[in-house]
Structures are given as structure tokens and as C-alpha cells.
Amino acid sequence: MNCEQVRKSLVFYLDGEISPEDARSIRAHLAGCDACRRELDELALTRKTASQTLQRLAAGSEPSPLAWSRLQATLNAGRDAHPPAYEPNVRSSRLAPGVSRTKEHRSIGANLMRKRIVLPALMAVVAIAVVAVFAANSVTPVSAQQVLERATTAQNAVGSMQGIHHLKVETYSNMQALTGEAAGVTRISDSYTDLQTGMLRSVVTDAVSGKVVDAFAYDGSYSYSHREDQLGADPVTLYRVPQKNVETDAQLTAGDPTAAAKAFFTQFTQDGGQKNVHTETWTDGRKVYTVEGPSKIKVVTEEMSNLPTGTMKMVFDAQTYQILEYQSALEKDGKEIVVNRFKMLVNETLPVDTKIAWNLSDVSGIAIVEDPNGEHGDVLPEKVTAEQLASQTQIYTLSKTPDGFTQEITSAPNQPKDQPLTYVISYRNAGGDYFVIQSNSAPASVMEMYNEEPFQTASGLKVSFAGNERSAGGKTYTSAAVTLPDGTTLLINSTLSRDEVKKWVEDLVPAVG
Amino acid sequence: MHPFHRQDPQDQETLARIFEQYKNLVYRTAYLMLDNACDAEEALQEVFIQVFKSLQAYDPSKGAFTTWLHRITINYCLGVRRRQRSPEQALDGESSGWVDEAAGQRLAGLADRDAVRQAIGELSEKQRAVIILRYYWEIPYAEIAQILDVPLGTVKSRVDLALRTLREKMTGQRETPYRAPTSQEESCP
Numbered sequence: 001m002n003c004e005q006v007r008k009s010l011v012f013y014l015d016g017e018i019s020p021e022d023a024r025s026i027r028a029h030l031a032g033c034d035a036c037r038r039e040l041d042e043l044a045l046t047r048k049t050a051s052q053t054l055q056r057l058a059a060g061s062e063p064s065p066l067a068w069s070r071l072q073a074t075l076n077a078g079r080d081a082h083p084p085a086y087e088p089n090v091r092s093s094r095l096a097p098g099v100s101r102t103k104e105h106r107s108i109g110a111n112l113m114r115k116r117i118v119l120p121a122l123m124a125v126v127a128i129a130v131v132a133v134f135a136a137n138s139v140t141p142v143s144a145q146q147v148l149e150r151a152t153t154a155q156n157a158v159g160s161m162q163g164i165h166h167l168k169v170e171t172y173s174n175m176q177a178l179t180g181e182a183a184g185v186t187r188i189s190d191s192y193t194d195l196q197t198g199m200l201r202s203v204v205t206d207a208v209s210g211k212v213v214d215a216f217a218y219d220g221s222y223s224y225s226h227r228e229d230q231l232g233a234d235p236v237t238l239y240r241v242p243q244k245n246v247e248t249d250a251q252l253t254a255g256d257p258t259a260a261a262k263a264f265f266t267q268f269t270q271d272g273g274q275k276n277v278h279t280e281t282w283t284d285g286r287k288v289y290t291v292e293g294p295s296k297i298k299v300v301t302e303e304m305s306n307l308p309t310g311t312m313k314m315v316f317d318a319q320t321y322q323i324l325e326y327q328s329a330l331e332k333d334g335k336e337i338v339v340n341r342f343k344m345l346v347n348e349t350l351p352v353d354t355k356i357a358w359n360l361s362d363v364s365g366i367a368i369v370e371d372p373n374g375e376h377g378d379v380l381p382e383k384v385t386a387e388q389l390a391s392q393t394q395i396y397t398l399s400k401t402p403d404g405f406t407q408e409i410t411s412a413p414n415q416p417k418d419q420p421l422t423y424v425i426s427y428r429n430a431g432g433d434y435f436v437i438q439s440n441s442a443p444a445s446v447m448e449m450y451n452e453e454p455f456q457t458a459s460g461l462k463v464s465f466a467g468n469e470r471s472a473g474g475k476t477y478t479s480a481a482v483t484l485p486d487g488t489t490l491l492i493n494s495t496l497s498r499d500e501v502k503k504w505v506e507d508l509v510p511a512v513g
Numbered sequence: 514m515h516p517f518h519r520q521d522p523q524d525q526e527t528l529a530r531i532f533e534q535y536k537n538l539v540y541r542t543a544y545l546m547l548d549n550a551c552d553a554e555e556a557l558q559e560v561f562i563q564v565f566k567s568l569q570a571y572d573p574s575k576g577a578f579t580t581w582l583h584r585i586t587i588n589y590c591l592g593v594r595r596r597q598r599s600p601e602q603a604l605d606g607e608s609s610g611w612v613d614e615a616a617g618q619r620l621a622g623l624a625d626r627d628a629v630r631q632a633i634g635e636l637s638e639k640q641r642a643v644i645i646l647r648y649y650w651e652i653p654y655a656e657i658a659q660i661l662d663v664p665l666g667t668v669k670s671r672v673d674l675a676l677r678t679l680r681e682k683m684t685g686q687r688e689t690p691y692r693a694p695t696s697q698e699e700s701c702p
Contacts, residue, residue: 017654017669042680046683057545058545058649061540062537063537063553063554064554067532067557068529071561074558074562
């Protein structure tokens, strides 16, 4: 063999892909040829380095632990890729998403208001990748998206406005799932709401002990509630506070044990990542969709930076798109740890004349204490006039209520004097549009999210937007922060577009008490 | 006969077993071919969908199951690379022309292994495929020929050319733009 022949064969020689005779000839040539040996050494080094580099790169690469469930969902969805068309015959909600339906458990009054403010902003944080959510998969993106969009419409819809809505749900929650400090608790929440009068009652029992752990009610004249710091007391002490002009939305919210499910749902739809859907028929004949995908797990928290991503599985009724079940789980040490679980046990509307003990007189294991001035109980927000509110704090309202809209102002009575007053000023029309001004007690980390399109109104108010004009369910909504001359801020949530909101804030004027 | 052959491909347990056994084979090839964890995840899904759809078409007399799997994976990745390359983009190995001073410094500061990674990334897709099959999976030329559905001579010339190109890139002075390594931790869109 000459040099040229040898060099052409060196790679195959190194790879052991030549005949033994050729190998012998090459070795004989190399023994007497420095140039070819150098060539061999260089190629051997290249070969070794390439191999090591590939090994190193691949060693750090593992498929996602969710890969199989994702694939499985795709395969299942492939068998039933065309869910039936659904046209929900419902009115749009009067409630702003995240404004009135964000309670994780129960908290009325100031506490409720605080949470109301935190959640929309939290949504803003995680909503950035919404548009890209469904772009990744070419196989079943439409199905998962369709289910979630229809479900969004359904969750925001107000059903019947007459009769008594009876809901019974089971929830499991283990917020310490990651640290393993505490096992989760399973609770049964049984609630009734008179959709016309707003009377409500809700009793929460521990699923294991059967004991009442929480209860509250509004019987039209009194609210029955207990203080957050007395949670877990035995027996549960409820304070009976005379209350009038209670805000209707607050009543509906307080009586809605599915509020947490809705908040989880909103979070799920706004989280990025691949979502897959599959269909099942339950033994009772109900057809359901299960949508599964990554989701940030904790919903109501003020530690914005610490929301671990896990898996959320939500089951929707294929007819009504109501949430029937969900389960959120995190993975730790290769094991799946369930953090939250939800099961709809009863969801029915009873006749108007159904007898309900709104004053909880039939509930054992609770003690009711009179609280005529609302000093102890955690009271419901009440409707107030702009003048009443303006006498307590500086508020801004629209100079004139826009045509077709109505104004409602609510604030919890007897708020602590040493803290900024919390209140909500809402403008709503029959078409479901709203423009809601809220007092702001959100932490600074939330306010940083309002950093888009800053501008100043003619009257000197500084306005900026949060980056979540989402369109799930066909509605966009806009979140803005308004900084007043004294440095305090208001938050605005609206179904109106950014451009519209920009026009409306020009019309904000201080109300006179 | 391969254990999976003739089983009902709709049987979820069987599919789960196949997936568990071969996911790393598919994922790692895809990761090395596409140099990106997100694309590799996508490849994993797409390849297995294709595998499960055509499981009954797999003929053990025509080669090992892994050969078939490698073939589907490589073909998928070649397709992805083709789709990703827009007409304006330079072909493999050519600089896209943004070598500024900072990039040059970053390049100079690169560890050798990153230079090798980059060099591998700059090979043509077909050369890259043979390098991965041969030097990562250590598959013999004859089987690579089956996987790629090309004559043995073509495999030999591709391996030879690929290795020599790598040597040139690793020892040569040619400046090429640095592409930041992608990592597993990046979240996929």
C-alpha cells in the first residue's frame, strides 16, 4: 500500500471496518511512515474526542418524566379527536375573572379583598406564554384548546338566577407536600345559595373525623362567621353580625365552594406547556374530557417566585364543561406527590321553596355568639355610596357612569383604622363587560408586573399595564395600575381593550365625600 | 422474533413497556441530532406516535427492532433540520456573519469540548447522523447502512468525510460563531 491508499483507509482501520489483510498492510506501512502515523494519530484523537463529547452531551439528557403521560394522552385523544360542538346557552358572568371568585378557602371582608387583588396579578405573572401554549404539538392541539376554551366560557358563566344552588365538593389539600411536614387534609364542603335573595350557608367538615371545621352563613339579616385566627377551634365559634346591603357578588362568591377549582383552572389555562386531552365515559354514562399538562401548583400565595411546576389533571363534563375533578401533583425523588385534589359530589339547583336553615340552626358542633357591632366576625362587604367611601379615604371614580353601565361600590364595614381601606368600585353592563377599580394592597413584587405601555393622563395619573391580555374563552381582559398623586396605587381589571381602558382612565376624577 | 411483534399495538401496557425501554435511545439520538432539549422532547413524541402507528408493519426479518427505531428517529430529525433551515440561512458550517469582537473573545475562551460540540453541530445532517450512530451508539457500518437505507460504500465515505471535517474544524483556525449551549433546564415554548 502506498501513502494515498493508506490514508484513505485510516478511518476504517480505526473503526475496525477493514479486512485483517488490509489491516496488516496498513500496520506495515505505518511502521515506516511518520507522515501517515501523524495522520493516524490526529484522526484517532478526533475520533476519541468526538465520541467523548457525544457521550458527555447525551449523559446529561433525559426525557421529561411527563413524556409518557403526554404521549398516552395524545394516543388516546387520537382515537376521539373530534369532540362534539358545544354552544353554551348561558349569560356571561357579571364577575370579573379573579376579582370575585378567587377565594381558596373562605375569607370574607378585608381578607377576601386582599386575596382578590393578589390573584389577578399572579395570573399576570404566569400568563406571558399563553399564546404559545398550544403551538408545540402538531397532533392534538385543537382538542385540548377547544376543551379549555369551552370550559373557560362555562366557568365564567352564570347559570340559573332562580332556585337554590346546592353544591357539595370534596377537596384534598397538602400544601406541605414538598417538605413532607404535614399530611394533607380532606374536607367536605356543603353549600346552599339562594340565587335570588343571596342568602347562603356553607358547612365544611373534616372527611375523616366528620367534625365541623368551618361554617358561615348569611340569612338576609345576619352574617355568621368566625375569625381566621380561631380556625380549628372546637367547637367552631361563629359571630352573628347584623348586616344589610351586602354585596350580591360577595354572597355568591362566599357560597361557592368551587371558587378554588376555578382559580386552579384559570392558572392551568394560563400556564405554558403542552396540554393533552383524552375522553372517557364514566360508569354513570357521563362523558368527560381529561386535560393534562404542566401547571404551577400553588395558586394563592404571595411568594411569587416560588411556584413549583407540576402536573395538573382536570376532568370536565363533556356536556356542560364544568370541572368535575382535578388533581395537581408534584414530583419528588421520582415519586408523584398529590398536592390538591377536587371532586364534585353534588351540583344541583333545588326549587325556590326548598326549606333551608340559613341560620345554621340544624348544625351541631358550632357555637353562635352575638356580635352586634361586627367587632369579632369576619364580615361581608357591603354596598356603599361614593360619598360614604370618599369621606373615609380618597377615591377616584369615573366622572360619569358610562351609558349602559351601572356603578356599584363595595367595602367591608369596620375595617382596621391603621390600614389602608380596601374597596371595589365596579362598572358593569348587561353584556358582561366590566371596568373594576380596586384599592391596592398588593406587594411590590406584584406591582413590578405592571410595566407595559406606561403613560400619564392629562390629569397627571400614571398608568401602566400588566402583560396579560388573554383571550381564553374569547374575552380579552386588561389589567392596569394607576398611581395617584399621593403615590398610592389603584388596580384596574376590565374586559375592555387596552386602548379603551386608556380612554376610560382619562375620565377618572377624585370623588368628594 | 422480537417480543413486541404481533402484540396488539393498542395495548397500553405493551406500549408503555416499549416506550420505557427505548425512550432513551430515541431521545438521545434526537438530542444529539437537534442539539436542543425541547426539539428532542418533541421528537420523542412524534417518533413514538409513528412507531406505535406502524408497529404491525415492523418486520423482524428485515432487521433488529432498534435498527428500525433508529431509522424512524434519524429520518424524523433529518426532516426537522430541513424544516428549520430557512432559505436565507447559510448551509451547514457556514458562518452567519455576526462574528463581533465579543463573540470572538467568547470563542477564544471556549473550552475544547465546546469547540468539539460546535464542530459536530456544524456538520451536515447526514454526516452528523453517521457520527452519532457510529461514535455514540457504536453501530457497525453495515447496520448504519440499513438504518439510513444507503449502500455500505456511502456510509464509509460519509464517516470518512465527517471525521476528517471534524478534525479540520477542531484544529483549523477558521472562526465560527458561537452558539450558546442549550440545556435541559430551559423551558420549552
